Amino acid sequence: MATPTAEPTARKRRRKTRTKNISPLPALVASDFTASQIDLTPGKEHVFCPACENWTPITGVLGTPVLVPHHTTPYHDPTTTPRRCSNTNRRITLDTVIDTWRAELAERTQASATVASRRPTKVLPKPKAHAAPAASQLKPAPLSAEQVRRVFRQHQEQCLACRGEAKNQNGQTLPCPDGERLAVTVLRLFRQEPKRQALREFFARERRRFDREYAGAAPKREAGWAAVLPAVQNADQLRRAVPQDARPTEGRPEIPLDHLVPRQAPAQPEKGRLKCEYCSATESSLADAVAAGWCRIIRRPHCGRCANRFPAWTRTSF
Structure with a gap:
């Protein structure tokens, strides 16, 4: 019986390239x-x-x-x-x-x-530029004939064309458009000055008349305030005498006890939300409602705007 021959195995390959060639370049x-x-x-x-x-x-x-x-x-x-x-x-x-x-x-x-994690220690805020006013909000300064006349005289002293010293190549005197425009404006303002003066006097008379009427009605106003002042002072004293959480009953009719209506349970708002009993406004959480000024009036939630419609002694904070 022949003996079995051993199965040939592959030789282990070299991990790196081996060569005897060396580059002549310096190492x-x-x-x-x-x-x-x-x-x-x-x-x-x-x-x-x-x-x-x-x-x-x-x-x-x-x-x-x-x-x-x-x-x-x-x-x-x-x-x-x-x-x-x-x-x-x-x-x-x-x-x-x-x-x-x-x-x-x-x-x-x-x-x-370390260099990559560096950040500037101070952030310089960008200056806020104010919005320019609308054309309807601009208030132009009123022109005065005397002011325009002084500007015109100053221009004449500095302008060579207005003094006749500016000439072209043909020896002709050059006109000055700025001087002409100022001269036209001065003449227009002097022509309109009587009408403007009459209008100013009219407004002054109306202002004096209004002041006289207001001063004449002062005694009537003072008398009216003097008549209601005791009632106001009495109401303030009663309001200060009532404790903050108490409910005053003076001057109110007694509640009939023969036909009492059973107390109704307050409406249950949606889960996680508060609903105003007056205007049906909602808030997502109790913290947001407290921050917005919500309070309870007769055990029912009311938003800050609706709560101001009721007296202070009826409002209870959450």
């Missing part, structure tokens, strides 16, 4: 790279290639460290033509201790996080 130095441009993690050594600016593995760390063969562009990109990088198989001198590299990398990471 790179690990200490020339920053901590973020090189990775010295054991078994995962990489470096940022200065020629093609791609992360490239380092092979032969235990012997002659070199950069593995790589392309300048991704090999799987169909739009580009693969081209071998000039730093292929270039030697690199690993003169940096792993612990030193890790400490520098941690320091850089912490500094970057």
